[in-house]
Amino acid sequence: MARPVKTLTxxxxxxxxxxxxxxxxxxDYSIGVLFxxxxxxxxxxxxxxxxxxxxxDHAPVDQLREALIAALSADDD
Numbered sequence: 001m002a003r004p005v006k007t008l009t010x011x012x013x014x015x016x017x018x019x020x021x022x023x024x025x026x027x028d029y030s031i032g033v034l035f036x037x038x039x040x041x042x043x044x045x046x047x048x049x050x051x052x053x054x055x056x057d058h059a060p061v062d063q064l065r066e067a068l069i070a071a072l073s074a075d076d077d
Contacts, residue, residue, distance in 0.1 A: 004056045007038075008064050014038045017064050020045075022053030031056060035068045046071030 004019045015035050022031040031048040046067040051059045 006057065006059065006061070006064060008061050008068070010065055010068055013040070015068060017048075017059075017068070019053065019056045022056075029053070031059075033064070033067055033071075035071055044068065044071035 006017045008015050008017060015037050018034045018036065020032040020034050022029060029050055029052045031051055031053050033046050033048050035044045035046060036042070047070075048056075048059060048063065048067045051063070
């Protein structure tokens, strides 16, 4: 089964956000997301909080972008 993927743009580059897993028993859901830049293949791992793993495909792009920015700055907490 394919992992859910969403596409977003940040700083002029298209990124794919790929669900890597999540904590379904946590009160404040935490989803692991691998971000991959389509052009440069740059990668960053971040956390998307407050979204259950099964709702990843409905995650707001702004929230994904915030998780990407935090991952790129190595401050994904």
